[in-house]
Amino acid sequence: MVLRLLHRAMVFVLSVLAASVLVFAFMRVLPGDPARVALGINASDDAVAALREQFGLDRPVVVQYLDWMRGMLTLDPGIEFISKAAIGPQIADRLQVTLILVTTSMVLAVLVAVPVGIWMAVRHRHVDGVVMSAASQVGVAIPAFLAGIVLISVFAVRLGWVPSGGWAVPAQDPVGFLQRLVLPSVALAGVQAAVLARYVRSAVLDVLREDYLRTARAKGLRPVQALWRHGLRNAAVPVVTVLGLQLATLLVGAVVIERVFVIPGLGSLLLDSVAQREILTVQTVVMVLVVATLLITFLVDALYLVIDPRLRTGSR
Amino acid sequence: MTDTPAIELREVCRDFRRPRTSLREAPPVVRAVRDVSLTIGRGERFGIVGESGSGKSTLLRLLCGLDRPTSGEILVEGRSIGDQPARRLGWLRRRLQLVFQDPMSSLDPRLRVHDIIAEPLVSQGIGGDHADRVGELLEQVGLDREAARRYPHQFSGGQRQRISVARALAPDPDILVMDEPVSALDVSVRAQVLNLVDEIVDGLDLTLVFVSHDLSVVRHVCDRVAVMRAGEVVETGETERLFAEPRHDYTASLVAAIPDLHTALAGRTAQDLARGVGPTS
Amino acid sequence: MTDAGQAPAGGSRGRRLNPSLLVGGAIVALVVGLALLSYVWTPYAPMRVLPVEPYQTPNVEHWLGTDRLRRDVLTQILVGARTTLFVGFVAVGVAALVGVPLGILAAMSPGWLGQLVMRSNDVLLAFPALLLAIMFAALYGGSTRVAMIAIGIATIPAFARITRSGALGVMRTEYVVAARSAGRSPLGIAVRHVMPNVAGLVIVQASVSFAIAILAEAALAYLGLGTPTGQASWGRMLYEAQTTLRSAPHLALIPGAAIALSVLGFNLFGDGLRDWLDPRLEDR
Amino acid sequence: MSGAGDRAVLAVEGLDVGTGHTPLLHDVSFAIGRGERVGLIGESGSGKSLTALAVMGLLGEGLHARGDVRLSGRTPATRNLLDVGEREMARLRGDAVSMVFQEPMTALNPTMRVGAQVAEVMRIHGTRDKAGARVRAVELLDQVGLPDPAHLARSYPHELSGGQRQRVVLAIALANDPALLICDEPTTALDVTVQATVLDLVVRGVQERDAAMLFITHDLAVVATVCERVLVMYGGRIVEAGPVGEVFTDPRHRYTQGLVGASDLAGEQGRRGRGALPTIPGTVPPAGRFPDGCVFRSRCGHATEECATLPGWTARAGAEEQQGSVPGEAGRAAGYACFHPAGDAA
Amino acid sequence: GTSGSAGDGSEEGSGGGGSEEGDGDAGQTGGSASGGSDETVRVGLVAEPASLDFTTTDGAAIPQLLLDNVYETLVTVDVETGEIVPALATDWEVSEDRLTYTFTLEEGVTFSDGSEFTAEDAAFSLERVSSDAWTISLAAQLDVVESVEAVDDTTLEVTLAQPSNSFLYALTTRVGAMFDTEGVDDLADEAIGTGPYTFESWDRGSMVTLERNPDYHGDAPYFATVEMRYFQDANALNNAMLTDAIDVVGTVQAPESLAEFEEGDFQIVEGTTNGEVVLSMNQQEGNPLADPALREAVRHAIDHQSLLDTCWAGRGELIGSMVPPTDPWYEDRTGDFPFDPARAEELIAEAGAEGTELRLRIPTLPYAVSCGTVVESMLEDVGLEVTIDELEFPAAWLETVFTNKDFDMSIVAHVEPRDMANVFGSPDYYTTYGTEEIQTLFEEADTGTEEEQVTKLQEAAALISEEAAADFLFLLPNLMVADPDITGLPTNAIKESFDLGDLARG
Numbered sequence A: 001m002v003l004r005l006l007h008r009a010m011v012f013v014l015s016v017l018a019a020s021v022l023v024f025a026f027m028r029v030l031p032g033d034p035a036r037v038a039l040g041i042n043a044s045d046d047a048v049a050a051l052r053e054q055f056g057l058d059r060p061v062v063v064q065y066l067d068w069m070r071g072m073l074t075l076d077p078g079i080e081f082i083s084k085a086a087i088g089p090q091i092a093d094r095l096q097v098t099l100i101l102v103t104t105s106m107v108l109a110v111l112v113a114v115p116v117g118i119w120m121a122v123r124h125r126h127v128d129g130v131v132m133s134a135a136s137q138v139g140v141a142i143p144a145f146l147a148g149i150v151l152i153s154v155f156a157v158r159l160g161w162v163p164s165g166g167w168a169v170p171a172q173d174p175v176g177f178l179q180r181l182v183l184p185s186v187a188l189a190g191v192q193a194a195v196l197a198r199y200v201r202s203a204v205l206d207v208l209r210e211d212y213l214r215t216a217r218a219k220g221l222r223p224v225q226a227l228w229r230h231g232l233r234n235a236a237v238p239v240v241t242v243l244g245l246q247l248a249t250l251l252v253g254a255v256v257i258e259r260v261f262v263i264p265g266l267g268s269l270l271l272d273s274v275a276q277r278e279i280l281t282v283q284t285v286v287m288v289l290v291v292a293t294l295l296i297t298f299l300v301d302a303l304y305l306v307i308d309p310r311l312r313t314g315s316r
Numbered sequence B: 001m002t003d004t005p006a007i008e009l010r011e012v013c014r015d016f017r018r019p020r021t022s023l024r025e026a027p028p029v030v031r032a033v034r035d036v037s038l039t040i041g042r043g044e045r046f047g048i049v050g051e052s053g054s055g056k057s058t059l060l061r062l063l064c065g066l067d068r069p070t071s072g073e074i075l076v077e078g079r080s081i082g083d084q085p086a087r088r089l090g091w092l093r094r095r096l097q098l099v100f101q102d103p104m105s106s107l108d109p110r111l112r113v114h115d116i117i118a119e120p121l122v123s124q125g126i127g128g129d130h131a132d133r134v135g136e137l138l139e140q141v142g143l144d145r146e147a148a149r150r151y152p153h154q155f156s157g158g159q160r161q162r163i164s165v166a167r168a169l170a171p172d173p174d175i176l177v178m179d180e181p182v183s184a185l186d187v188s189v190r191a192q193v194l195n196l197v198d199e200i201v202d203g204l205d206l207t208l209v210f211v212s213h214d215l216s217v218v219r220h221v222c223d224r225v226a227v228m229r230a231g232e233v234v235e236t237g238e239t240e241r242l243f244a245e246p247r248h249d250y251t252a253s254l255v256a257a258i259p260d261l262h263t264a265l266a267g268r269t270a271q272d273l274a275r276g277v278g279p280t281s
Numbered sequence C: 001m002t003d004a005g006q007a008p009a010g011g012s013r014g015r016r017l018n019p020s021l022l023v024g025g026a027i028v029a030l031v032v033g034l035a036l037l038s039y040v041w042t043p044y045a046p047m048r049v050l051p052v053e054p055y056q057t058p059n060v061e062h063w064l065g066t067d068r069l070r071r072d073v074l075t076q077i078l079v080g081a082r083t084t085l086f087v088g089f090v091a092v093g094v095a096a097l098v099g100v101p102l103g104i105l106a107a108m109s110p111g112w113l114g115q116l117v118m119r120s121n122d123v124l125l126a127f128p129a130l131l132l133a134i135m136f137a138a139l140y141g142g143s144t145r146v147a148m149i150a151i152g153i154a155t156i157p158a159f160a161r162i163t164r165s166g167a168l169g170v171m172r173t174e175y176v177v178a179a180r181s182a183g184r185s186p187l188g189i190a191v192r193h194v195m196p197n198v199a200g201l202v203i204v205q206a207s208v209s210f211a212i213a214i215l216a217e218a219a220l221a222y223l224g225l226g227t228p229t230g231q232a233s234w235g236r237m238l239y240e241a242q243t244t245l246r247s248a249p250h251l252a253l254i255p256g257a258a259i260a261l262s263v264l265g266f267n268l269f270g271d272g273l274r275d276w277l278d279p280r281l282e283d284r
Numbered sequence D: 001m002s003g004a005g006d007r008a009v010l011a012v013e014g015l016d017v018g019t020g021h022t023p024l025l026h027d028v029s030f031a032i033g034r035g036e037r038v039g040l041i042g043e044s045g046s047g048k049s050l051t052a053l054a055v056m057g058l059l060g061e062g063l064h065a066r067g068d069v070r071l072s073g074r075t076p077a078t079r080n081l082l083d084v085g086e087r088e089m090a091r092l093r094g095d096a097v098s099m100v101f102q103e104p105m106t107a108l109n110p111t112m113r114v115g116a117q118v119a120e121v122m123r124i125h126g127t128r129d130k131a132g133a134r135v136r137a138v139e140l141l142d143q144v145g146l147p148d149p150a151h152l153a154r155s156y157p158h159e160l161s162g163g164q165r166q167r168v169v170l171a172i173a174l175a176n177d178p179a180l181l182i183c184d185e186p187t188t189a190l191d192v193t194v195q196a197t198v199l200d201l202v203v204r205g206v207q208e209r210d211a212a213m214l215f216i217t218h219d220l221a222v223v224a225t226v227c228e229r230v231l232v233m234y235g236g237r238i239v240e241a242g243p244v245g246e247v248f249t250d251p252r253h254r255y256t257q258g259l260v261g262a263s264d265l266a267g268e269q270g271r272r273g274r275g276a277l278p279t280i281p282g283t284v285p286p287a288g289r290f291p292d293g294c295v296f297r298s299r300c301g302h303a304t305e306e307c308a309t310l311p312g313w314t315a316r317a318g319a320e321e322q323q324g325s326v327p328g329e330a331g332r333a334a335g336y337a338c339f340h341p342a343g344d345a346a
Numbered sequence E: 001g002t003s004g005s006a007g008d009g010s011e012e013g014s015g016g017g018g019s020e021e022g023d024g025d026a027g028q029t030g031g032s033a034s035g036g037s038d039e040t041v042r043v044g045l046v047a048e049p050a051s052l053d054f055t056t057t058d059g060a061a062i063p064q065l066l067l068d069n070v071y072e073t074l075v076t077v078d079v080e081t082g083e084i085v086p087a088l089a090t091d092w093e094v095s096e097d098r099l100t101y102t103f104t105l106e107e108g109v110t111f112s113d114g115s116e117f118t119a120e121d122a123a124f125s126l127e128r129v130s131s132d133a134w135t136i137s138l139a140a141q142l143d144v145v146e147s148v149e150a151v152d153d154t155t156l157e158v159t160l161a162q163p164s165n166s167f168l169y170a171l172t173t174r175v176g177a178m179f180d181t182e183g184v185d186d187l188a189d190e191a192i193g194t195g196p197y198t199f200e201s202w203d204r205g206s207m208v209t210l211e212r213n214p215d216y217h218g219d220a221p222y223f224a225t226v227e228m229r230y231f232q233d234a235n236a237l238n239n240a241m242l243t244d245a246i247d248v249v250g251t252v253q254a255p256e257s258l259a260e261f262e263e264g265d266f267q268i269v270e271g272t273t274n275g276e277v278v279l280s281m282n283q284q285e286g287n288p289l290a291d292p293a294l295r296e297a298v299r300h301a302i303d304h305q306s307l308l309d310t311c312w313a314g315r316g317e318l319i320g321s322m323v324p325p326t327d328p329w330y331e332d333r334t335g336d337f338p339f340d341p342a343r344a345e346e347l348i349a350e351a352g353a354e355g356t357e358l359r360l361r362i363p364t365l366p367y368a369v370s371c372g373t374v375v376e377s378m379l380e381d382v383g384l385e386v387t388i389d390e391l392e393f394p395a396a397w398l399e400t401v402f403t404n405k406d407f408d409m410s411i412v413a414h415v416e417p418r419d420m421a422n423v424f425g426s427p428d429y430y431t432t433y434g435t436e437e438i439q440t441l442f443e444e445a446d447t448g449t450e451e452e453q454v455t456k457l458q459e460a461a462a463l464i465s466e467e468a469a470a471d472f473l474f475l476l477p478n479l480m481v482a483d484p485d486i487t488g489l490p491t492n493a494i495k496e497s498f499d500l501g502d503l504a505r506g
């Protein structure tokens, strides 16, 4: 088990390295010179060249890469070209916002999706199960941003219950924070819950067909008890996989909702930095997102070991 | 040349490496086949029995050139197959053919019976009128020529096993290797397939290598038997001799554990089976 | 003893069509039909600014009304179906063309090569469509092509994974061993046996990916990274309708419904197909 | 009902099972007395498992059972189990009646330690407290011949071999000393030597508890070894029943005759000469495609027009004498349903 | 505020008519003179600045935020009349040869860090523009300055290399911003100026907060705090206004949404700007639009009124050339190329250019996207083939269109004031016009007398229009939405700044 974890950890580190090279290389081929963008329309080539030098863009690519990696490792990726703002704290701030949003909606989604999914599976031959299943299919089909726009239109603009967007720091303005969290979380969670519920349903349906569930019933457990005691843990593996994937995609995917609700999250930082050609910020944000995703994959893998003892031994 | 054995194994070993379980220890090795030496004569009906995991299938894969021995030498009709790349084993494919256990999974569900049976011919570039050959083979295994146009799922287990046999016979092999060909079949169908095997081996003068964990079946089909345990051949001998007076303890316990209709009716109980009390006692 | 005796009854051909498949298929057919129709007939020239009033609600002349720029909405929906399908096809095509061979390669090469393929696949998995699209859009500007390719690349891992697991199953079957012993080359096995037998899985994945691609395209259009102006796209229409959401809600609702409906259609179709192809569901 | 009825642990009368469109079991009737071991044989798809599941009340969704199933032992056989609610049925399962399934590899929950899985069945029925159940679980594992049971109880199923797992399943089934044990091909997936031990354990387990047993298999030799009486099933019907010795040495139904012939590889005098084995032509039709009348007539060499009507149950000659041990519906204990029985035709 | 003091003695430097407008101005801002509340006003805008340093970072967002609010200039523009009026300089004199400008600076002005504003600082600020410290291209506007001298604490003398009419005007823009000699170390994050507001904080990604400058030399602004809140798109901005999350929409980016505000309890302010929406045409050798006939056809093909109605909800003004009505040399040129599709088709036929494919490469900006669609439609109506590419603004658009000139047509609004010479004065500029004739005209306009400036620029504008150097779609309106009780909104956005000094509630 330890060995397997070690192995996964090694894969994680290698993946991060590979991803970092990819990201870095990609950023170097971006057209749109950050120096040119900073200097504007009429800048002379000399001025641009001078600024490139100041930004360190004229150094050999390998040096730039190593420098960046060192910056990443020391959690100080440097300062932005144009705004001169330190990148690290900026990302930390934005990441915090995105994480709050994403985890809140994931928690919401799980709270809704798991019971609903189980219900749909258990009652898959009954009218209520079928109706719920159809509803979840429709839920999956609705773009999150459309949901967001409609929510704003109804609950913020028409009813005026909550603000239409923005963000508040929880420590300073807890009420405002919660008010602003509600709609975006619901918009994100709604769609995620629909997707997740479908996976829960199919995982539970799979488990319901397993022999050991029949054994459990032969022991004298009623169907729901059997599912509860023997089924759910086994259904958890595929669900956790999906959850991990969802969480990972949501880190970036939240950008759409961040846009709709004017939330200063990591995704909007990425979009803004791309627009400004703040290469260093872009590649660092991308890297943070990628590392987070890989980390989630790694954690999900570790979680498997907890859930499923079969995976703990060397063989699969 | 006629006295070269059909198959000869010389101290054949096959190890599988398992994933590491600890950093300090070397990765564990499963010795699926160890030091097996066997000679199977031409026209012989040779059985291999052994419990699950004893290495029977691994041994067969080695025989058929589908896998490489870790050490040792395998000769088929006097030619070594151990050191040749898979591409150069065309001659082996022509001489030796395989029939598998599972009638559901041994035929590609997406291919028509014709394509399945013609596959060895096509793959080995054997010319001639395939359609005709396939029809001939189908008749040989007791199926309709019409069957060529259908898909495997349209046949029952026994019929599918016949199709497998037809495929094996397509390149006109000298050696037929069967891995548990009847263990997935119902008794009534099993009898049909066993009769077919009998008929074909006799009719075409084939060498038969027959693997099974069901000793009664091996006893019915084979002249000579090798008993495997944990990758080793513990005993080889004439079938009747081996059943009547097993020399190795393991063989004895294996034989004793076989439930048998007649001895059971004569009063042999489950306890007797488990204790290895033979039919005679 | 297995269910060998049941074989004649089984097989995918004899299976009953399920409602998901029928409803999904109908919706997919409708969308495809609309897209095809738009090649031969649209009520007005596509994307043309007309000398009519803007913001018309559905009426006799303009069945779905007109938008802010005085364009006919129905025309845009029809032509937009084309874009939607095109994005889906290319994205799914790219993903399948790369992902399926990769998955098969990974399944058929047990050693380091297979490992490498799957690990690279996992790295790719860390770049969701949106992230790739943002990166590509920075490179080439937002366009339908960027959206398609980004979505396509991001979908590769899904195909590689599903193909690999399917191909691993196929590789374990005895008919593959039989083919090897019949003398088939690995490439021959891949083409003749593995591909046809994972095709079902791939088609199901394609249908589901198609739905995801439609949603991704809409999201990209919303961020201004997708289909540019001048081309009809449902995502784009939705995006443009936002500022008049309350004064002319139909401009948002119509493309929104079109997106949701086709996503629903492809999802249902994929689900239905999965059930239809899954023999386990047959006897229960 | 005769007085012997009290001795019947399980009495099944006129059991029909089917889906909405397809009938799968027809008029299945049999009874098993206390301490009696009854085999149920037949080819794949003949309805053996359905019979067992119907008795357990574990038929899959979409299957309906009609008829009369009564279980006595601990509880008096006053109620038809098919009418009993799920809650009450659950109380019986694992307690008064328990079951061992075919696939040891999948019958255990992979994420739960085996000791806990054994203990659970006692906790469910409240036969032991928590600690007691744990101790008893180890005892049971010991009883089914597992080495180092205390340690083994802490293993997960995947750490055990197939034979060991099947013993764990058996331990679960025997934990609450059931009045009836149903085994559905418990040894089909096992090696001969392991099969021998498991069969021995099964027989000992039921003998010690004086429990009734329904043993499903397709292996005639196993039935002959384990059971006293045998039911032969084909096409969802019981076509022949009787004491093992009689049925196998002197089969009456043409199907039984074919089955015995085809499975007798060794012949009476050891290895058969290389003559052809007797076979049953054709294959078992899929569910719902069996012919009317005698279900076997589509494969029977002796079938006549008469066979298009349902053959009645003919009691075997001398069945009355054996009636003593066999409770319930007289006549069904030993007999056959065939117009042209073997023996008569000769 | 700056324009509040405009009425006092500004006659010296600018043309006549200033006082009349100045009165109106003063009257309008009367509310703010009442001296300050502790209220906060929240202004919603769309483009967040990338940095606080407009000396090294281009873009309109920074001066919009800081100029006139935090940094002040010596002179400024009256937004009503377009005239130059005093700011930090109470007075200025121009020498006979029009080479020497002597500014008299206001006394008792302090920077927000407490140090005093003197001619020293002014000289420092202006000299700095010509140094390496300023890297943006606009710094070239002061290339004409030969020397700057602080005569005494309140007198500054600037000497030009040659007479320049645009010099004084340039001083009203960001290049004229007055910095503290000690306050330029960290311009990206810190802004030290003399304006009515001081820079307080910047919450990146959402807002910048300005606080009232307690030591402001002019009338204290009404609002104690100004929050400039930035939104990524028009819709979010509108929603914020509708839900009262902001008090003012600084610039309405989607005029079609005004309908929503007209129904509610809001005031809508409509003024004018310097933003000419230019349909540029690449007339470099080898490009289809190098043919003047085709360019003329394009101009004839466009129905400007209909275009304005469709893509900008009819808000804005039609202009036929590169001059907004607030510039002194404005002439109505909308009649130069009337909408005449028949004539356009004729011209195309004559040029043999039927079905010519034109790449319309537009930036991802709301007006450009809307207009692009309409222009495409109109040009296709007369038989041209137009394909639209949307290029991400600024980076991709700058690279492709601006730097590489890889386009046939583009649409962008030029919002800098008095930028005709800038935009059409060089063949290297992306407009690819800049004929020698026009260059001479611009030269003469800048060095000549003020009257000459007006006539020469009128000639230039006419020439640009007649040669169809580009098409001028319309002049962007300055659209604002605000709570009904907000006063002092800068109706016309003809300066680089968004002047907050006069904002008040009540």
Ligand SMILES: Nc1ncnc2c1ncn2[C@@H]1O[C@H](COP(=O)(O)OP(=O)(O)OP(=O)(O)O)[C@@H](O)[C@H]1O
Residues within 6 Å of the ligand: B016, B017, B030, B031, B032, B050, B051, B052, B053, B054, B055, B056, B057, B058, B059, B213
């Ligand atoms: N590819 C492989 N990798 C690792 N171990 C293997 C591999 N193939 C077989 N083994 C191991 O080798 C041993 C022998 O396996 P083999 O399949 O030959 O047994 P068998 O006698 O055919 O069993 P069965 O009766 O179940 O078919 C087993 O322990 C198995 O786990």
Ligand SMILES: Nc1ncnc2c1ncn2[C@@H]1O[C@H](COP(=O)(O)OP(=O)(O)OP(=O)(O)O)[C@@H](O)[C@H]1O
Residues within 6 Å of the ligand: C001, C002, C003, C006, C283, C284, D019, D024, D042, D043, D044, D045, D046, D047, D048, D049, D050, D051, D060, D061, D062, D063, D218, D286, D287
């Ligand atoms: N839920 C179901 N719906 C429809 N048909 C079913 C269902 N369950 C079982 N059957 C059919 O009923 C018939 C009898 O099934 P059953 O499982 O009892 O056979 P069996 O005798 O146990 O066979 P085996 O030896 O293969 O276990 C089969 O043809 C099977 O296909």
Ligand SMILES: [Mg+2]
Residues within 6 Å of the ligand: D048, D049, D050, D184
């Ligand atoms: Mg069964």
Ligand SMILES: [Mg+2]
Residues within 6 Å of the ligand: E274, E275, E276, E414, E415, E416, E417, E418, E419, E420
């Ligand atoms: Mg301008």
